[in-house]
Amino acid sequence: MQDAAAILTPGGDITYCNQSFAGIISIALQEVIGGRVTRYFEGDARQLLDSLLAAGSGKRRTRISTPDARSTSCFH
Numbered sequence: 652m653q654d655a656a657a658i659l660t661p662g663g664d665i666t667y668c669n670q671s672f673a674g675i676i677s678i679a680l681q682e683v684i685g686g687r688v689t690r691y692f693e694g695d696a697r698q699l700l701d702s703l704l705a706a707g708s709g710k711r712r713t714r715i716s717t718p719d720a721r722s723t724s725c726f727h
Contacts, residue, residue, distance in 0.1 A: 663688045663704050675715065691715045 655672035657665050665688050673680040676691055692700045696713040703709040 657683075657688065659688055659704070661704065661707065663700075 653671060655669065655675050657668035657672050660666060665684055665686055668680065668683050670680055673683050676683065689697060689700060692713070693716050696715070699711055699713050703711065
């Protein structure tokens, strides 16, 4: 699969992600799993993610932030 993918708990913990997801955020795969997905979203994107987590599902286009201050467009 070329697309980045992650499976989250209702609280936003990452239980699974593929290598593409880890590559987008420039963090080793083993360091991503178990962490909170919200750490990769800021501002309006974070609020949108929080509302999707509260709803339990949904699809929106937004931006994800990386530790080196890059951002990229994504769906969640």
